[in-house]
Amino acid sequence: MTCWETFEAYGLRSIGLGERLLPKTGFTLCEHVVLIGSGLVWNLYFGILALFFGFFLANAVALAKASANPWLRKPAEWFIYVFRGSPLFIQFFLAYETFVLLPRAGIDIPLGFTTITIATSWLSKAWAGALLVLFLNTAAYSAEIFYGALRSVPKGDIEAADAYGMSGWSRFRRILWPTMLRLAWPAYTNEAIFLFHATTLVFFSGFPSFQQRGDSLYYANYFASQTFNPFIAYPVIAIYFILLTLIVITLFGIVNRRLNRHLPQANRSRIRLRPQLIR
Amino acid sequence: MFASCADPSTLEGLSWLLCYLTSGKHILFYISIGTVLTLLVITAPAALAFGFGGAMAARSQFAPLRWIGKAYTSMVRGVPDIIFFLFVPIALDQLFEFIRHKAKCPDWDQPIWQGSDFVVCPAAKLPLSTSEQWVHETYGFFMAVLAFAIVFGAFAANVIYGAMNAVPRAQMETAEAYGMSHRQAFRRILVPQMWVYALPGLSNLWMILIKATPLLFVLGVRDIVYWARELGGSKTSAYEYPHPDWRLYYFLALLAFYLIMTSLSERVLRRISARLSKGQATMAGEQQRKAAA
Structure with missing residues (x-):
């Protein structure tokens, strides 16, 4: 099989297109690169969607934590504490066991005049269940970052907004929020990087892979266990992830430049990669 | 563990739970916390x-x-x-076995990489297959x-x-x-x-x-995850303590365990940080000096 044929057969194997059976013997480097690369689709899917939806929830939770009202503040504090204080691995297991226990036929909600049935079986599948966990997890971590940034918005900015007669929503939208985002962005970039790294845990933590459709680490592990040779599969996936990390840094760097564009050159915050936020 | 647990099928309620939680497998689960x-x-x-x-x-x-x-x-x-x-574990394992192989069996003539197997002479296995x-x-x-x-x-x-x-x-x-x-x-x-x-x-x-x-x-x-899955899985009446799928409760216990561990560490680390800042020319050290004065 030429490398192009391998690509056609396995390029989209992770989403169920192409060859049904995984290669069994005589593994080539090309097969390693193609199959592990096809698994990367799942890492991107989990990472991008969790990050996108998590961003909005994180903003809401950060604001709730900064709120003076204990009915808002306490739940936000607990949400952040539970998701940051426990391992993501355990969260995956716990979520999976919970979703499995939900009745297969769905939950009936009587509304008086009619009854609606909410289907629940899809939650025990990785594409939905793991995404939900990652979404909540990244929301908690990002909320803590945003909360910290919100607390370090310079006093002068707020006083200036007051002096201009801004208050409430317009003060938040035009002064607080952009500054908060600017201050939080370097840490948030790290969060994004480690969220992508965390997506590799999905298929090692209870969520079964349907018809051997897995993420990149699932296939790397498959190759390593079939050939008993870790020196090809793992470096291949490592290179993929280094590239992914570089792309994330570049994209977030563009946003960072935009957030900092009004500041003099010397005051701009630079993104520094720190291994701070592994879960 | 207790003498009253000799026949679990006669037990009920709290005493059943007590016996269940002190069964041999559960002791292994508690030991794995030690791991x-x-x-x-x-x-x-x-x-x-x-x-x-x-x-x-x-x-x-x-x-x-x-x-x-x-x-x-x-x-x-x-x-x-x-x-x-x-x-790392596979790579180091193969490295150790390779070094031992070279040292212990210099006249071994077969290749070490045979297709999809890593074969070293029996004396170089780690740990030895007889152990x-x-x-x-x-x-x-x-x-x-x-x-x-x-x-x-x-x-x-x-x-x-x-x-x-x-x-x-x-x-x-x-x-x-x-x-x-x-x-x-x-x-x-x-x-x-x-x-x-x-x-x-x-x-x-x-x-x-x-x-x-x-x-x-x-x-x-x-480790504890292994035992939580093992013990929590539903047990038929063939087992001493039959019960439905309880993995959710076991994982909730693990969640609580980790939350306690992290919040305890947080408290201890805050103390250490205060201790180390004493007399240092940093902001925290300066604050301590001012508070004491």
């Missing part, structure tokens, strides 16, 4: 040593050593740690500890390298002015002062380490 704590206790100093070595190598005057140090410290930045956890079960388990645990120490050593090296650079330059210059050699200044001035700068990063690392311990399960060690 996790042992891992933490061994790995933390080992990772610190690796980190210290890595940071010193990265600061070295000798270029090749510096490159190795820099490569080691940057290795964890772009690649998910779980890949290292999967890679007992506990030797195999201990060896597996040892490999896991080594993998943790290498990965977290790289994280720690990052932190310590940064902390060494954060010590004010004037301190080192003063040491030189007093005629201290490079080595003396490093030992007497740099290392004692660097800890206060390293502490925030190292405490963060400790939290990460606690939260990484369930990965022992991925490495095939019988």
Whole structure:
């Protein structure tokens, strides 16, 4: 099989297109690169969607934590504490066991005049269940970052907004929020990087892979266990992830430049990669 | 465990639960908590040593050593740690067996890589196939500890390298002015002062380490995750203590265990941080001085 044929057969194997059976013997480097690369689709899917939806929830939770009202503040504090204080691995297991226990036929909600049935079986599948966990997890971590940034918005900015007669929503939208985002962005970039790294845990933590459709680490592990040779599969996936990390840094760097564009050159915050936020 | 537990089928309610929670398998589950704590206790100093070595190598005057140090410290930045956890134990295992193979069986003529197998002579196997079960388990645990120490050593090296650079330059210059050699200044001035700068990063690392311990399960060690899945799965009446699928409750217990571990550590680390800031020329140290005065 030429490398192009391998690509056609396995390029989209992770989403169920192409060859049904995984290669069994005589593994080539090309097969390693193609199959592990096809698994990367799942890492991107989990990472991008969790990050996108998590961003909005994180903003809401950060604001709730900064709120003076204990009915808002306490739940936000607990949400952040539970998701940051426990391992993501355990969260995956716990979520999976919970979703499995939900009745297969769905939950009936009587509304008086009619009854609606909410289907629940899809939650025990990785594409939905793991995404939900990652979404909540990244929301908690990002909320803590945003909360910290919100607390370090310079006093002068707020006083200036007051002096201009801004208050409430317009003060938040035009002064607080952009500054908060600017201050939080370097840490948030790290969060994004480690969220992508965390997506590799999905298929090692209870969520079964349907018809051997897995993420990149699932296939790397498959190759390593079939050939008993870790020196090809793992470096291949490592290179993929280094590239992914570089792309994330570049994209977030563009946003960072935009957030900092009004500041003099010397005051701009630079993104520094720190291994701070592994879960 | 108790004499009253001899026939579980006659028990009910609380006494059933008490007997259930003290059954032989559950004792193994509680012991596996000890496994996790042992891992933490061994790995933390080992990772610190690796980190210290890595940071010193990265600061070295000798270029090749510096490159190795820099490569080691940057290795964890772009690649998910779980890949290292999967890679390091197999790779080290094969390396050890290869070295032993070369040493013990010099006249072995078959290739070591046979298709999809890694074959060394029987005398070079690690652990020997004749050894007992506990030797195999201990060896597996040892490999896991080594993998943790290498990965977290790289994280720690990052932190310590940064902390060494954060010590004010004037301190080192003063040491030189007093005629201290490079080595003396490093030992007497740099290392004692660097800890206060390293502490925030190292405490963060400790939290990460606690939260990484369930990965022992991925490495095939019988840790708490293994036992939670094993014990929680539904048991038919063929078992002594039949029950439906209780894995949810077991994982809730694990969640509580980890939450307690992290919040306890947070409290202890806050104390250590206050202790280390005493008399230091930092903001925290200054605040303490003002509060006392």
